[in-house]
Amino acid sequence: MDPVLIVGAGATGLTLAVDLARRGMPFRLVEARTEPFPGARGKGVQPRTQEVFEDLGVLDALLAHGGQYPLIRAYRGREVLGDQRIDELREPTEQVPYPNILMSPQWRTEQLLRDRLAELGGRVEFGTPLTGFTQDAEGVTATVGGRSMRAAYLIGADGGRSFVRKTLGVDFLGETLETQRMLVGDVRLTGLDREFWHAWPGESGALALCPLPGTDTFQLYAPPPADGAELPTLAELQDLVTATTGREELRLTELVWLSLYRANVRMVDRYRVGRVFLAGDAAHVHSPAGGQGLNTGVQDAYNLGWKLAAGTEELLDSYERERLPVAAAVLGLSSRLLQRDATEGLRRGRETHQLDISYRGGPLAPAGVETASGLAAGDRAPDARLAGGGRLFELFQGPHQTRLIFGGSRPGTDSPGERSFVITEESVRAVYGVPVGSTVLVRPDGYLGAIEVPALTAAR
Template sequence: MLPGTTDVLIVGAGPTGLTAALTLARRGVDVTLVEQRETPAVTSRAAVVHAYTLEVLDRVGAGAPLVERGLRSARFSVRDRDRVLITVPFDRLPSRHRYALMVSQSVTEEVLTERLAEAGGRVLRPYRLTGLRQEPDGAVAQFGDTTVRARWVVGADGIRSTVRELAGIPFTGPDGSAESFVLADVRVDSALPRDGASIFLARGGPLVWAPLPDDRVRLVATVTDPPAEPDLPYLQRLLDERGLRREPDQVREVLWSSRFRLHRRVAETFRAGPVLLAGDAGHVHSPAGGQGMNLGICDAVDLGETLSAVLAGGPDTILDEYAARRRPLAHEVAGFADRLTRLATVPSAGRPARDALLRLVSALPPVRRRVALRLSGLSQRPSDRVSHPATSR
């Protein structure tokens, strides 16, 4: 049952909303987390948690239990069929987490939900936001015939965010049609090592091959007109056309598959009065590089710490600072994902030059380090964290 009042109302219980609620609950904040789905999703898009995100999750007690459930990836390789163009090792990252953690988003959500319960919080389902009115001392959210008064409302409700739309925040990006993607978890016989992920740069678009626990592999590919539920023959053709040539992968089983379309978009502001955005509600872009969920989780901890500071007596202007920090990062990550996609779709005549250039620069340790820092998210690490007078419990 929904409460009549709350300090912070979070709409959306994906990784971003769960992380924000956990951050606030551990600091003793009265937080309400609502989700319109009746049950948690059992399939998910994101499959990697990067080093900086794990550092951030360590701050809210969720890093270690998540690491226990995942598979550590030692490197990330950029390939053109059988040729390795760049290998980016993670073993020298300036972090306690010298790897990328391969783990399904559904598992990430399970861990966050468990930690939230330990902090005294839970997800309230199923409640769909139907109205949002801003007032001088906060906002009033409408869920059908029920209203909730909140000092602050956080939109963590994804690409089609109702919070963002009701707050009147524009969601803009470059002109052009949406990109289409295929997503699948498969079991596959492959010559590729299971201690690292790969992205294949192919004429039809990039193909990501990422190992997961339980002998699964996550496939993500940019395609023109995918079927609603890509089947085994379709995924096999993708691997034949874009993956290894000399020892091609053989798909043994499709555990689940899907398609999705998205535009590159970033909200014009992450704050409108008492309304704040985090995660896909504020930014969406190509999944190349596996940055989306990671950025959303980092948004959530930053926002949770900042809101805690405000509720402990700090000025609400520091929420403007949150918005000013997160929006440029969203543009930076979106641009990085776009560059990976453009590298993949270089016309045939330019591919030999592209491959030669990538192999040349990959021989330079400073270049490999910069790419590793970007992929791992450590390039986003601030010199100073948000300070707050509230104490964790």
């Protein structure tokens, strides 16, 4: 079997590689960079992404290294203006075990994904750029690291400047907001506590220093340099910090990473061209508002992995039809939040958590039964506690699809790629809102594939 060629070893490409590795599907994961990305950049891991990472075996390590978002403390010089929480803390429930956004610098998230990939026998081939490819009805011929190879499919997860997307000629529709520019970087410093996300608003942009959990660094946001100017040096950043904060004791000791950020709001009009697929920033780029970019890319990969493994045209076509509308909706959300931040300050709610994303009405979830609790095919399958102390998510964990049988008996043998469980708990049946005798099919990516109820109930 020819491997799947994944181009780009960011969070999207790594997630897809981990999913394929646990399925025993051959792949190559190549990255043009010679070493891992060093910056914090996308640091918010949303609740739905945490559920994905639990399934992939990454969440425990992520929770051990990550932490909650701190209060944002605003200043005018040394004067404290007030504190604000970016998102209200919520208590876990049986249906939503991870209700709060988790902060983890992007380099750490990717490191933990690489560690998990290594446990599964995979690796990243750094310093191995894709320089060309062609495709035919049977596969893709690609030049990787100066050598030709044959692949069953090629996945472009190579970022906003995607070589794969440009080679395909797929349009990247949208705009670059030149008015939305800022410096973003990681620094080490002394003289500032790590209890708060410290921010000094200003007319030309805010200066902010956010402590990154599990590290000794802060993520820095600062007004951009003049057009055409070079990125500031550590000494120049120090002068800016001193002038803005009035704190001589606040000393920058190291500039770990720095970049000039421009707000791009763009997306493709196609996720698939023949045997080549786009995912993550190669398919959509967002403003940072709401922490949606990395999370949407991870879930692109999570949607695609099981479909690549199955290899049917119906499933492969459904990737674009399910994920393109999601990207468009998330892009709109990020843009709305960016506008709202300018007038109302930073505040977030459930709309950013990605728990309510649904594929209802899509190619794999035609209109049908809606249960008493409001669930339908295409919705996220909620978690629930089982009488023996376990959870539904533990039954779902793995590369299989899951059949929940509410009453009745388990079939003698499961279909290939499927595991069946008889659910007798009334509390779980109430969560799903189905009568006794119903069957619920949960896809490998944790969404409801089908809901079957007794004929009498369906007729009503």
